[in-house]
Amino acid sequence: MAELSVNYSEDSIRSLDWKEHIRLRPGMYIGKLGDxxxxxxxxxxxxxxxVDNSIDEFVMGAGKTIDISVYDHKIYVRDYGRGIPLGKVIDCVSKINTGGKYDSKAFQKSVGLNGVGTKAVNxxxxxxxxxxxRDGKSKKAEFTKGELxxxxxxxxxxxxxxxxxHFVPDDTIFRNFRFIPEFVENMIWNYVFLNAGLTINFNNQKYFSExxxxxxxxxxxxxxxxRYPIIHLKGEDIEIAMTHGQQYGEEYYSFVNGQHTxxxxxxxxAFREAVVKTIREFYKKEFDASDIRASIVAAISIRVQEPVFESQTKTKLGSLNVGPDGPTVRTFINDFVKKELDDYLHKHPDVADGLLKRILQSERERKDIAGIKKLANERAKKASLHNRKLRDCKWHLDDEKQPEENRKKTTLFITEGDSASGSITKARDVNTQGVFSLKGKPLNSFGLTKKxxxxxxxxxxxxxxLNIxxxxxxxxxxNIxxxxxxxxxxxxxRLLLLTFFLQFFPDLVKTGHVYILQTPLFRVRNKxxxxxxxxxxxxxxxINKLGNKPEITRFKGLGEISPNExxxxxxxxxxxxxxxxxxxxxxxxxxxxxxxxxxxERQKHIVQNLRIEKDEADIIAKAEADAEAETLVVA
Structure with a gap:
């Protein structure tokens, strides 16, 4: 047997300390990196x-206010809870498996039970x-990349x-990152909705829910x-709110121990099943489940001991039981909905009447399009075998066999015309990126029915x-x-596609799956x-950087950009x-x-925001002049 060229010995075995492992494998701790x-x-x-740690303090009855600021890349969070015990400040933010949440009596229903979160941030x-x-004394510790x-x-x-x-994310790991205020604001709102009575001051604006x-x-x-006033039901470790609107589809906001799943x-x-079962029993009629849930908007929050999530970022609950010795989640929710929703409908006949009318309307709409839906699905099934519009990828979001990291990357580009789709198709990652080619401008679907x-x-x-x-x-x-x-x-x-999604599949947009691709407008180069x-x-x-009149190319369309670029x-x-x-x-x-x-109103908006672009040569000439002027100023 040939001798191995690599020497495998005790010296080959290496143990990483806590911060090295987190920095080497950040996805294991916080999911995808992103920008x-x-x-x-x-x-x-x-x-x-x-913030979760500050929320846990509020839940324990310590501190009703949290101050948060996010400016540029700097984050500041201040709570008014009990304060970390001064002798353990350094340990709590830099030693894995160190924290105050292992004693279930102190934090029975907390999300962060693994002692990793703050250390990962550090x-x-x-x-x-x-x-x-704490009690008239203060202790401060400073770190860089986890190093004290x-x-x-x-x-x-x-x-x-x-x-x-205070912390600043490391830009060598989170490249070109920026905080989008709307995302942070939604997070803040969810915190106050789930913790009635809590006040969060975010960038000097107050957020509060009663x-x-x-x-x-x-x-x-x-x-x-x-279609009827919001139904709001609360019990021990469970809270539910629901109504039906006029939109298509179902929309849910679900939470476990304050974590937005x-x-x-x-x-x-379990909630979706319980609503169908309870409503069928209340009206004593076997409505189709899709008719009952059509146009529903609902929120459910539960608190359980030792929740089991399907990923480190805790976006999907996998727990089957409410606690080590408690009922299953399905039984717990079904029993609550069956009693409380049934009681509510009996006590509020106006709500029961509005709900029934919405169900009957959904039933009529479903039957109206049943025939054309069947034909359309048959055509789509045949087309899927040789669909020239779709150049699919190998991995998909709904493929449970794929690791979460691969599924998160799955992307469908929706392009206009063959030239643009051709460039993207040749340049894409065939494992994670698919391409759907439009033949031209799609139909304006505003005001039309789902037919x-x-x-x-x-x-x-x-x-x-999309399978939606x-x-x-x-x-x-x-990602769409x-x-x-x-x-x-x-x-x-873009506007016509967004109209289609918002009209018929609004939750696709609301849950953050839809994006606009930025592509370069210019290429500036020298040798x-x-x-x-x-x-x-x-x-x-x-132009200023390259100097000496570089070559400038204006890309007028995606089809002009070569696959290599x-x-x-x-x-x-x-x-x-x-x-x-x-x-x-x-x-x-x-x-x-x-x-x-x-x-x-729209005509006025257009007139007030109308811009007349100059000839491209004038624009480039102005840019060169501006760059030259900047150079003179610097000199």
Missing amino acids: GSAYDDGIYVLLKEI ALSSTFTVQSY IGDNPEIETTQRNGTSI KGLHDLLIRNTDAETN TQGGTHQQ VVYENEEFNLLQHA EDGLDGLRYN VIATDADVDGMHI KETIYCYSDEERVLA FEGFIGEDMRLDPVILSSDVKIKNLLEYYMGKNTP
Whole structure:
């Protein structure tokens, strides 16, 4: 036998310390890294890990206020709880499996029971400072990338009890990251909805909820289109709020021990089943489950001991039992809904009448399109065998056999025309990136019924490619990326696609799956270097950097970008703009304004915001002049 060329001995075995392991494998602790363009990117997980500890203090009755600020890349969190015991401040943020949550009597129903969260934040931050205020004394410690650099002695203080933490995520790990305020704001709102009576001051703005999940639905629904007043039910370790609107699909906000389980889990599925069962029994009629749940908007929050999640980022509950000796989650939720919802409907006949009318309307709508739906699905099934519109990838979001990291990367690019789809198809990652090619501008679906989704072949094929006909449970791609030219026609196509999603599948947008692809507008290069620019400002800086009149190319469409170049724009550093639906904007009003009849308000908006672009040569000449002027100023 040939001798092995690699010497395998005791010296080959290496043990990493806690911070090295976290920095080497951050995905094990915080999920995907990202750049902040998705609500579940790592920088938001870091913030959440810190705030969770402050929330646990509030739950234990210590401190009713939390101060949070996020400016540029710096994060500050201050609570007014009991404060970390001064002798354990350093250990609590730098020693794995050290914390105050292992004693179930103190923190019976906390999310962060593994003692890792704050340590992960410490290890993944370029600077991390913790200070505890306790009984008139204070202790401060400073770290960089998990390494202790400042162990300050205890000092006297007049500050109220509590803990403050400052940190800056390490930009060598979270490259080109930025915090999107709307994502942080949604996180803050969820905290106050789940902890009625808690006040959070975020960037000097106050967030507070008096009625918990009832307020959550008030914020996320349109009272004018709700078919009946919000049903709000509370019990020990469980809270539920629900109503039915006019939108298509089902919309759920589910939580476990304060953790937003964006991917649902056993508790959300149990609630869906319990609602169907209870309503059938109340009306004594075997309604179709889809008719009962159509247009539902609901929130459920439960607290359980020792929850088991399906990932480190805790976005899907896997627990089967409420506690070590308690009932199953399904039984617990079913028993609560069966009694409380049934009692509520008996006591509020107006709500029961509104709910029944919504169910009967859904039943009529389903039967109206049953025939065309069957034909459309048969056509889609045949087309899927040789669908020229879809160039699929190998891995999908709903493939349980794939690790979560691979499933999170799955992306469908929706492109206009064959030239653009051709470039992306040649440059894409065939494992995680699929391409759906539009033949032109899609139909304006505003004001149309869901029948159009089946009558319009392109919409029907897109619906089947995404697998969202019956909700998001079977969604095949985590990221739906609209990739159109940055011209008037491209913008119009974006608007038409967003209208389609918001009209028929609003939860796809609300749950953060839809993005706009940023592609470079200019290429500035000389013989030594090439710089791709995404704006006029970046182009000016590139001209200034390269100097001596570099070659400038203006990309007029995606089809003009070669596959070799495109590969860099849809890889790890892909620039995506998330489509964020602000909670204070109602979908119906939004679509009416932009896609309805040409109202005086819209005409006024267009006139006030109209820009007349100059000839491209003039623009480039101006950029060169600006760059030259900047050079003179610097000199």
